[in-house]
Amino acid sequence: MIDEDEIRHVALLSRLEFEREDLRRFTKELNAILSYVDQLKALDTAGVEPTSHAIKQVNVFREDVVCPSLSNEEALANAAESEAGYFKVPKVIQEE
Numbered sequence: 001m002i003d004e005d006e007i008r009h010v011a012l013l014s015r016l017e018f019e020r021e022d023l024r025r026f027t028k029e030l031n032a033i034l035s036y037v038d039q040l041k042a043l044d045t046a047g048v049e050p051t052s053h054a055i056k057q058v059n060v061f062r063e064d065v066v067c068p069s070l071s072n073e074e075a076l077a078n079a080a081e082s083e084a085g086y087f088k089v090p091k092v093i094q095e096e
Contacts, residue, residue, distance in 0.1 A: 002030050
């Protein structure tokens with residue numbers, strides 16, 4: 001079971017803010033989902049081969065081909081800020 005404190009913690013890590021009513025609703029909905037997953041875990045899947053897709057998939061990726069890439073200057077041309085050849089972004093520090 002997930003409680004509101006865990007929802008609040010995940011929201012903090014995700015930089016989200018929720019009203020108390022939303023926290024209650026999310027707690028209820030996530031616990032319903034986890035309850036359903038528990039029902040699925042109870043199924044006997046001993047003779048079922050694990051799959052990641054309902055139908056057989058074939059690799060449709062193209063072959064890797066070495067091509068010219070952007071220069072550092074071209075890559076940074078539209079950057080809001082750059083410094084010493086890198087993108088410069090605001091510092092993010094976790095708050096407790």
